[in-house]
Amino acid sequence: EQGVPVAQRVFKDNYLRPPFIQPYRCKRVLIEGVTIRNSPFWLINPVLSDDVIVRGVNCVSFGPNSDGCDPESCNRVLIENCLFDTGDDCIALKSGRNNDGRRLAMPIQNVVIQDCVMRAGHGGVVLGSEISGGARNIFARRCRMSSPDLQRGIRIKTNSVRGGLIENIAIRDIDIGEVKDAIVINFFYEEGDAGSHLPQVKDLHISHLTVHKAERAFLLRGFERAPISGVSLHHVEFKQAASVGVLENVAQIDQVDITFNGSALTL
Template sequence: MPNMPKRQFLQAGLAAALPLALWRCSSTAGTIDAISYPPRTALDLLWDQVDAIERDLARTSFSSRVFNVSAFAAHTGQPGDLNTARHNRAAFQRAIDACHHAGGGRVLVPAGVWPCGALTLKSNVELHVAKDALLAFHPATELYLPLVFTRWEGMELMGYQPLIYAFGAQNIGLTGEGTIDGGGSNSAWWPWKGQWKHTPWQVDDSKVQHAGRNLLMQWVEQGKPVAERVLPQNFLRPPLFQVYQCKQVLVAGLTLQNSPFWVLNPVLSEDVLISRVKVVSHGPNSDGCDPESCRRVLIEQCLFDTGDDCIALKSGRNADGRRLNRPVEQVLIQDCTMKAGHGGVVIGSEISGGANHIFARRLLMSSPELDRGLRIKTNALRGGLIDTVALRDIVIGEVKDVIVVNYFYEEGRDGAFLPTVRNISVHNLQVDKADRLFELRGFPEAQIGPLQLSSVRVNCQSVGVLDAVGQLDCQQVLVNGQPWRFQG
């Protein structure tokens, strides 16, 4: 592992976490003739699986050929220049296509400001945004046509093309030290949300997502073919980056900001590596990274500062999730920092296909605008089996709720698909300041658990809510300095 993220973790959090390590270990004076190691625990065996995720992840590899977009007649300009954005969309795509047809390589976006529209990545192509380059997506909807096969809030449809998109590709990359701006603002893309928080825009009820979202949900439940799911008026915002049914995907080094909707959204893809990415996007639904129904995903050394969940693992909404029946699985999140957001590490709410073998370690979370640390959200319409989730070595400075498992999200009990959340482990967690330790709200006929907490120290105003929790095992849990156990 690179030294920098671990060093940052040590500097920022290990000093605070050290009492936990000392608390767990003690020694006695005298000569030690031999070292006796304790037997390996179930927790040790669980974490052995993490090495397999890193080892088995298939990595990208690109040719040394370079295709500079300038050689394909791309021009620098101002971010709001629509004519230049139209021109550059075509020029960038010519460079990507040429690179692909030549057998692959790097498409280089050099320093400068580059207005653009939606782009389609292809196999063996690395789109590289160089240092001091700004790839600025213009919000004119014409630049995100024709419609493509996409997924929006876990439902498939023919929708606006994501800003950077790939379908059925292999060995693709989005890299560099530059910045990609999605063009979302209080005057473009974001107002389609309608009412939201303090709503810093004038709401035009004729240009909001509600009617289209409701119609799409109806089509999903009716089983309407995806090719026929074309909205009469589309106000469903596209994600910044979406790869669909792809293999060997790399996103590395970039700053991503002002996304219209979700930022990083790999769907039904395998072997996805997201590394050293800085996500700063405070619009509505600006989730930082949402792998949906993916297998083998590594998210490391990233910073998330968002208007919604920092990382949210998903697997489809309602009938669409059950139709495809693909869980999100074998995910490792490590050495990341979470600032503002609805949740740090989140599973759901579009989780009908399930989630399993999700791991997170060495994370720093802290912000007065961070609502939750670990968050699992579902309901009786989503359902889903969430099994084997483990977090360890987590330092949280400030958060509202530490651990949330909520079956009452949105539709709540209004459905026939009871969720199952089991085998959740949290080990070596320190929280300096929280409103509540728990919001655990299950159903009496579908209780939450088992959950296991070990080596946990939390300072909070309240233990919080524990409803319909079947099993919660606690080992060395301190709440406001006092030992705490679940009295179920």
């Protein structure tokens, strides 16, 4: 944050918790058929890498920041047939934090997530919060999520310090058993509206999503000067939800066939 050149960012005594597996600037990465337990930090964190496959991996870790799989500023990523039972986000797509993310300007892009199971975690399929380089062309399908300890199903988190353009996101055929908040888009994550880099969401399509039990269906919080728009919800069913939740500074949602506790819902 102080603008120190990367080559000078050397700590004599380094006590930072490392990711468990971190392919860095790699090409053609395959991580398959392994189980990772009790990681000190994020479990799998490919960075600035191309053509990454994470397949048939069990991520079971409940320590601090124990995200399951966090591809960061990668291009062409496939995550499939994996199990996530974590103390933080199950899958979190990232592209750098604040000025470092904008300096590299490498979005996380062309990602397919399919046939995964999410249990405990802060979020199931997540974008952010380190998303300053942007995200585009993300496709998630046929995932099953459920746990009393699953805090959020679909989650986007950012703020005006991190910013980021999030565009062309398609999420479909998702079954959520039990969750606290089903769909979250939060521009007030951590610092909130404390910077000049306004986040933007464009062409986010969620379809054929079934939520069996939730405390809140939605937590959508945009800025008054940058409301949430570009979201479509088609064929979304909340079978048993305690409340619709929070919708704050939401400019536009394209809605088709949303049901809430057995009745049609118009947001």
